[in-house]
Structure formats: structure tokens, C-alpha cells
Amino acid sequence: MTTHRFKLGLAIRQRVGTITAGAIFALLYLAYHVHHPNGFTAQVVGQNANESVALVLAAMAQTVPVLIGGIDLSVGAVMTMTNCLASHVLSGNAQEVSLGLAACILVSTAFGVMNGVIVVYGRIQPIIATLATSAIALGLALLLRPFPGGEISETLSLLLTGSLLDSLVESGLVSQGVTDNLSVLGNLPTPMLLVFAAGALWIPFQRTVTGRSIVAVGSSETAAFMSGLPVPRAKIAAFAVSGMLAGCAGVFLAMQTLSGNADLPQAGTYTLASIAAVVIGGAVLTGGVGGMLGSVFGALILRVIAFNFRIFEIEPLIQPLVEGTILLAAISVSATRLLRVKNRLDLYR
Amino acid sequence: MRITVAKWNSADRPVYIASAFVVLILAVGTIYTLVAQGTATLLSPSYLMQQLQIGSFLGVVAAGMMIVILIGHIDLSVPWTLTTAAMLATAVGGPWAILLGLSLGAVVGLVNGVGVAYLRLPSMIFTLAVNAVLQGSMVAMTGGTSPQSQATELMRFLGAGTLMGIPVALLVWTLVSVCVSTVLTRTPFGRSLYIVGNSEAAAYLSGIPNKRVIVVSFILCGLLTALAGLMLAGYSAKAYQGMGDLYALPAIAAVVIGGANILGGSGKYRGTVAGVLVVVFLNSVLSIMQMSEAIRQIVYGFVILTMLLVYRRKA
Numbered sequence: 001m002t003t004h005r006f007k008l009g010l011a012i013r014q015r016v017g018t019i020t021a022g023a024i025f026a027l028l029y030l031a032y033h034v035h036h037p038n039g040f041t042a043q044v045v046g047q048n049a050n051e052s053v054a055l056v057l058a059a060m061a062q063t064v065p066v067l068i069g070g071i072d073l074s075v076g077a078v079m080t081m082t083n084c085l086a087s088h089v090l091s092g093n094a095q096e097v098s099l100g101l102a103a104c105i106l107v108s109t110a111f112g113v114m115n116g117v118i119v120v121y122g123r124i125q126p127i128i129a130t131l132a133t134s135a136i137a138l139g140l141a142l143l144l145r146p147f148p149g150g151e152i153s154e155t156l157s158l159l160l161t162g163s164l165l166d167s168l169v170e171s172g173l174v175s176q177g178v179t180d181n182l183s184v185l186g187n188l189p190t191p192m193l194l195v196f197a198a199g200a201l202w203i204p205f206q207r208t209v210t211g212r213s214i215v216a217v218g219s220s221e222t223a224a225f226m227s228g229l230p231v232p233r234a235k236i237a238a239f240a241v242s243g244m245l246a247g248c249a250g251v252f253l254a255m256q257t258l259s260g261n262a263d264l265p266q267a268g269t270y271t272l273a274s275i276a277a278v279v280i281g282g283a284v285l286t287g288g289v290g291g292m293l294g295s296v297f298g299a300l301i302l303r304v305i306a307f308n309f310r311i312f313e314i315e316p317l318i319q320p321l322v323e324g325t326i327l328l329a330a331i332s333v334s335a336t337r338l339l340r341v342k343n344r345l346d347l348y349r
Numbered sequence: 350m351r352i353t354v355a356k357w358n359s360a361d362r363p364v365y366i367a368s369a370f371v372v373l374i375l376a377v378g379t380i381y382t383l384v385a386q387g388t389a390t391l392l393s394p395s396y397l398m399q400q401l402q403i404g405s406f407l408g409v410v411a412a413g414m415m416i417v418i419l420i421g422h423i424d425l426s427v428p429w430t431l432t433t434a435a436m437l438a439t440a441v442g443g444p445w446a447i448l449l450g451l452s453l454g455a456v457v458g459l460v461n462g463v464g465v466a467y468l469r470l471p472s473m474i475f476t477l478a479v480n481a482v483l484q485g486s487m488v489a490m491t492g493g494t495s496p497q498s499q500a501t502e503l504m505r506f507l508g509a510g511t512l513m514g515i516p517v518a519l520l521v522w523t524l525v526s527v528c529v530s531t532v533l534t535r536t537p538f539g540r541s542l543y544i545v546g547n548s549e550a551a552a553y554l555s556g557i558p559n560k561r562v563i564v565v566s567f568i569l570c571g572l573l574t575a576l577a578g579l580m581l582a583g584y585s586a587k588a589y590q591g592m593g594d595l596y597a598l599p600a601i602a603a604v605v606i607g608g609a610n611i612l613g614g615s616g617k618y619r620g621t622v623a624g625v626l627v628v629v630f631l632n633s634v635l636s637i638m639q640m641s642e643a644i645r646q647i648v649y650g651f652v653i654l655t656m657l658l659v660y661r662r663k664a
Contacts, residue, residue: 321485
């Protein structure tokens with residue numbers, strides 16, 4: 001029996017979407033750095049990271065409901081709601097800020113649980129349930145912040161948006177003198193490390209029964225149910241994780257802008273971009289296929305395209321057209337799977 | 350007696366509930382105006398006509414959206430199909446304006462349909478990308494500002510004109526409704542929409558040209574969206590940026606409130622009309638009650654959820 005041997009070919013085939021997305025991202029980012037006047041410097045990378053993290057977190061939030069074969073149209077709305085909440089609670093001394101941070105994540109996770117409960121026990125399709133709850137979240141956001149404003153702890157913002165070195169010095173964990181020993185590591189942007197931290201939490205979760213059930217439900221809900229997997233728990237957990245990560249994205253948005261803003265069009269843009277990122281990252285909207293890493297690359301690809309516009313000085317007015325065309329092309333690439341279909345009936349399943 | 354019970358359980362149930370809800374909204378609004386202003390503004394024929402005229406644009410979009418939802422797909426390119434059709438039509442002007450706008454809608458629908466039916470790409474993401482391309486081309490064409498060109502006389506007639514006291518837009522919506530419901534219930538194409546929506550594999554095995562059905566559905570949706578864009582440009586006398594933004598999601602909401610299954614295969618056209626009326630009158634009553642945008646959004650969300658939860662309950 002060789003079934004337990006690690007098979008490289010299989011491992012690659014299972015991750016072809018992630019690998020492709022990673023390769024495209026690497027190429028685009030390389031092109032960006034080669035043509036950037038300042039080249040590959042910590043400052044440029046840090047700035048890029050700050051501009052990408054909100055979308056990366058939103059894409060990660062979208063990944064889990066897509067894995068169960070659903071979708072979460074409230075990602076952008078929960079982000080905006082948490083952003084507005086953050087502008088009320090994220091100021092003051094360290095203790096108040098920590099409590100506020102916990103409150104933000106708790107509220108967004110609770111909202112995700114509510115989405116899950118409506119989907120599971122209300123038996124409403126995720127697309128419609130989250131469309132309705134997104135209106136509620138946006139309404140709450142507007143109640144919290146009728147006009148843009150509010151206050152965010154600048155210390156926390158510096159802590160989360162700088163490089164690792166800045167964060168460590170800022171938090172008082174190391175003194176300025178030690179910095180020389182940390183030169184390369186210290187230059188890593190903190191926001192990207194936060195994304196890695198979120199990913200690191202996801203890996204063990206994925207190996208739990210609930211985590212496995214999420215993918216199983218996406219592959220075949222009937223089969224998962226018949227095998228005795230906890231289908232309702234998996235679905236609620238999927239939406240809870242989505243809400244939590246969307247909340248993180250909202251908090252990060254607050255870190256960047258230092259204010260709360262109930263920007264309805266922006267919420268819609270983030271939701272749609274998160275879906276696009278998940279698909280570019282190799283996930284299949286019917287469920288069961290996809291992963292966090294792929295979605296991270298998908299979101300980064302969307303962002304790097306915009307970075308490249310700055311370097312190659314593309315006329316601002318045609319940028320949206322180029323961006324749209326690239327998106328359309330990137331999505332159409334997945335039609336190549338048609339070439340591998342042997343039985344035409346397989347197309348319709 | 351047994352027949353009426355069966356009917357109550359049938360697909361008509363959401364239609365009755367949605368219609369009852371429209372009456373409820375109007376009643377609540379009227380009580381409010383009677384108490385606050387001492388008049389029943391909501392029930393005056395001119396006010397109702399005006400609301401129905403505004404609702405016609407959403408009604409025409411929802412008719413197209415319903416066709417696509419019936420086959421189990423969705424069209425998220427609606428916002429910029431609508432805007433692009435209006436912008437191109439006003440930019441060209443003259444007798445060809447309407448024809449050009451409608452052709453644009455048909456071409457967008459064709460592209461969507463080919464992507465979904467032949468390339469087998471998920472409609473949600475493919476139409477989203479088409480929307481981005483359309484938006485990009487309009488930003489390139491207009492420079493990101495609203496064009497100065499005016500709507501033609503015929504477009505103004507369709508959007509803002511009246512015929513014997515009835516808004517032409519409402520007549521157009523009525524005509525579209527008669528056509529769509531006839532197609533859905535009395536033509537082989539209409540029946541095949543339901544079959545493809547229920548099971549595309551079964552449709553294929555039964556010899557239904559499922560790919561062509563999908564392409565034609567998307568073309569019809571594109572055409573109706575473009576028509577709504579031309580009417581809306583006529584109503585506001587010109588095309589403007591973001592004019593389509595308020596139509597895609599409310600149209601989907603209207604179709605679903607009308608009882609159609611978002612996964613395709615079931616739903617009555619009557620329900621979609623009732624759904625459009627719910628959305629339109631809910632908006633108008635909330636604005637009469639001077640509710641803030643925040644409260645409106647929350648009420649809107651709760652209404653969609655509550656209606657769907659009620660539909661799920663067995664009578």
C-alpha cells in the first residue's frame with residue numbers, strides 16, 4: 001500500500017489554482033519593482049502592504065463561505081460597519097484600545113454568526129440572506145457614523161501599519177539599539193505579518209472536524225450530511241470566520257484612514273473585489289475548491305495591477321478599462337478546463 | 350375547498366403575500382400622513398402615478414433580471430449596461446439613438462451569454478467583469494464626468510411623457526410585462542427557461558438547446574436593461590455617471606421578494622411585479638416619513654429577510 005506516501009504530482013494538481021495565482025502575482029510584482037525608480041526597498045514594500053491588506057483580509061473573509069458553496073455579499077458591509085465602530089472605541093489608553101479592538105472583532109464575528117444562523121435555520125440562500133443583512137450592516141454603519149470622522153489611537157495605527165521594527169520599538173518590546181541585528185527581518189511590513197498570523201490560525205482550524213466539514217459541504221452537501229458531518233455547524237462557522245475576517249479588514253481600514261466612514265459605494269466595491277480575488281485565486285463558486293493562500297494571491301494580483309499603473313504611467317482615464325479587461329481575461333482563462341472535459345454531461349453539473 | 354388550499358400552497362403564495370404587503374405599506378404610510386399632515390397624499394392618483402412612473406425603470410430591469418434568474422444565473426453587469434446604453438444613445442442622438450442603445454444592450458447580453466453558456470464561466474463573476482469593462486470604457490469615453498449631451502425627444506417621451514394622463518414609462522413597463530409573461534407561460538422558449546433552471550443536465554438530455562436558451566436569456570436581459578437606461582435618460586433628460594448603480598441589487602431583491610428561486614427553475618412573473626411594487630412603495634413611504642438613509646437600509650434588509658422567512662413557512 002502506497003496510499004499514504006506523499007505524492008508530489010497530486011499535491012501540485014490539487015493546488016494548481018493557488019500556484020498559478022502565485023506565479024502571476026510574482027511576475028506582476030517583479031515587473032513593478034524592476035521599473036520602480038526606488039526599486040525593492042522596505043519603504044515601498046511596506047507601503048504596498050498597507051494598501052493591500054484590507055482587500056487581502058476581505059478576500060480571505062470571502063473564501064470560507066465560497067468553500068461551502070455559498071457566498072457572503074455582506075463582507076464589504078461588515079467591514080464598513082466595523083470601521084465605523086472602530087472610530088468610536090479605538091481611542092484612549094492601551095487598556096481601552098485593547099477592549100475596543102476585542103469589541104470590534106466580537107461584533108463582526110457575531111454578525112457573521114447571524115448570517116450563518118439565517119442561512120442554516122431560516123433556509124434562505126446565502127446570496128440573498130447576505131444581500132439583506134448587508135443592507136442592515138450598512139444601516140448600522142450609517143447610524144454609528146452619519147458623517148465621516150471619529151478618533152483612532154495613532155499609537156495603534158503606527159503599531160499595525162509600520163514595519164516590524166517600528167512596531168517592536170513602538171510597543172516598547174525592544175530598544176532602538178537592538179535594531180541593527182534585526183535589519184532584514186525588522187523591515188518586514190507588520191500588516192503582512194498579521195495576514196500570515198490569520199493564515200496560521202486558519203491551518204489548524206481547517207484540520208478540525210468543523211474545518212474539514214466546510215470543504216465537504218462545499219463538495220457535496222448531501223454526501224456530507226449522509227456521512228454524519230455537522231453540516232449546520234460547518235455553515236455557521238464558515239460565516240462566523242467570514243464575519244471575523246471582514247471585521248479585521250474594517251479595523252485595518254480604520255488604522256489606515258484614522259477615521260470611520262460609512263462609505264456605501266466603497267463597501268460594494270470591496271465585496272465585489274473580494275469575490276473576484278477569490279475566483280482569481282483558484283476557488284470555484286460552486287464550492288469545495290479554493291484556499292486562503294490562493295485568495296491572498298488573488299487580492300494581491302488585483303492590487304499589484306493598480307500599482308503597476310503608477311509605474312508605467314498609464315493614462316488615468318483608461319486605467320479602469322485596462323483593469324476591467326485584465327479581470328475579464330483572468331477569469332476567462334479558467335475556461336481552459338473545458339478542454340479536459342471528457343463527458344459533455346459533466347459540463348452541466 | 351381542497352383546491353383553494355392547494356392554490357395557497359402553490360407558487361402563487363408569495364404573490365399574495367407581497368401584494369398584501371404593498372397594501373400594508375400604503376396603509377401605514379397613509380395613517381402617517383393623515384396624522385402628520387391631515388391628508389392622504391399617498392392615495393392621490395397623481396402621487397401613485399408618479400411613483401409607478403419611477404418604479405417602471407426598476408420594473409423593466411427586474412423583468413430582464415427575472416429571465417436570467419429563472420435559468421439559475423444572475424446578471425451583475427446591469428448597472429453599467431444601463432448607463433452605457435444611455436450614454437451612447439445621448440451621445441449619438443438623432444433617430445439612431447434608441448436603436449444604438451438597444452443594440453449595445455443586446456451585444457452585452459450576447460457576450461454575457463457566450464461567456465456563461467459556452468465558456469461555462471460562473472455568471473456572477475463573468476458579468477461582474479463585463480460590468481467593469483463597460484465602466485472602464487465609459488470612463489475612457491466621457492473622462493469620468495457626466496456627458497453634456499441631451500436625451501432625444503423620443504427618449505424623453507418614453508421616460509417622462511404622458512399619454513391620456515398615464516405616464517408612458519408605465520405603459521412601456523405594462524407592455525414589457527405582457528410580453529415577458531406571455532413568453533414565460535406560453536412559448537416553448539419560456540418553458541425551457543424553467544427546465545434549464547431546474548436541471549441543466551436534464552434539459553440537455555431532453556434535447557433542449559440549453560446553450561442557446563442561456564444566450565437568448567442574457568440577450569433579453571441586456572435589451573431590457575438598455576431599454577430601462579434609455580427611459581431613465583429620457584426621464585432625467587440626460588445620462589449621468591452611476592445612473593445604473595441603484596438598479597441591480599433592488600432588481601434582484603424584487604425578483605426574490607416575488608417568490609422566484611434565486612437558484613432558478615421557479616417563479617411567476619406576477620410575483621416580480623409585486624416585488625417591484627414592494628421595493629418602490631417601501632422607498633416612497635420611508636421617504637415620506639423622512640427616515641434617514643440608515644433606517645431605510647435597515648428596514649430594507651429586514652423586509653427582504655422577513656418576506657423570505659414567511660415564504661419558507663408551510664401554510
